[in-house]
Amino acid sequence: MTTQTKPIDVYSLPTPNGQKAHIMLEELGVPWTYHRIDIGKGDQFKPGFLAISPNNKIPAIVDPEGPDGQPISIFEAGAILKYLGLKFGQLYPTDPRKQVKVDEWLFWQVGGFGPMLGQNHHFALYAPERIPYATKRYIDETHRLYGVLNKQLEGREYIADDYSIADIASIGWAQGWERQGQNIEDFPNVKAWLARLGARPAVARGLEVGKDTPAADLSKDKAAQGVLFNQR
Structure with a gap:
């Protein structure tokens, strides 16, 4: 090793x-x-x-x-x-077939689950003006993606069967279900998976890193919004 x-x-x-x-x-x-x-x-x-x-x-x-x-x-x-x-x-598995499965769900997260939930956050929480269509569009897409994850977790403890980087990639986003306008009770397999991962000491430690420094409230911090949004 x-x-x-x-x-x-x-x-x-x-x-x-x-x-x-x-x-x-x-x-x-x-x-x-x-x-x-x-x-x-x-x-x-x-x-x-x-x-x-x-x-x-x-x-x-x-x-x-x-x-x-x-x-x-x-x-x-x-x-x-x-x-x-x-x-x-x-x-990250060494078996090629298992690698493919982990890669599928890793790329699902980086290509969809993260970006779509990020847009949900932006239009529902941070945008200077509320655009109902945009807010609904991303909340609905968030719901769809949670449904995809919930279905994948049916009969499984982890996304790609064994605990892997696929799970690590998704937990930070999935734990924000409430602020994303979702009801976790709609997704019982995701709820159980979140509890399972949250019980891992390394996950708990990793989620807390850096939280000793207060973060800016982007819904109110106009200076931070100017730095983060609408850059060209």
């Missing part, structure tokens, strides 16, 4: 995407260092961060012990999860 002697640097926040990296590293039990990137104040646009995350999004990591022994930086949470799973041989 691969060992890690130098801490992995994680540039992040306790958001659903940032929490993916936090949980994964806690599950792996490898040394890592959290670096807060205050996106409400524009830290994501600083040259040092853009050098490792050119899309100016969190999380990003720098592993000082990359594949050739030299540092490597990785941006995009899904890519980070796969890199860490492959490097440490945990939470």
Whole structure:
């Protein structure tokens, strides 16, 4: 099994995407260092961060012990999860068929479950004006996606049968069901899955990383909204 002697640097926040990296590293039990990137104040646009995350999004990591022994930086949470799973041989299967299943649900999350729920948050909570059609459109799509997840979890403890990066990718978003206008009782398999994951000590620790610093209330913080929204 691969060992890690130098801490992995994680540039992040306790958001659903940032929490993916936090949980994964806690599950792996490898040394890592959290670096807060205050996106409400524009830290994501600083040259040092853009050098490792050119899309100016969190999380990003720098592993000082990359594949050739030299540092490597990785941006995009899904890519980070796969890199860490492959490097440490945990939470990402080696069997090709099982890999395909995990990849399907990892990409389902990064391509749909995250972005659609993010748009739900934006139009329902943060937009300066309420647009009923947009709000309904994304709340309805959120409901559909929870239904897809609920069906996949029928008869399963975890999304791709065994606990994996597919579960880690989705939990941060799924635990926000209430603010997304959903009733978790409509999705009993998701509810049980959330409880199952929440009982894992590493998940609980990963979800709490960075929460000791109060986050800006984006529904009221106009300065932060100006930094985060409608950039060109």
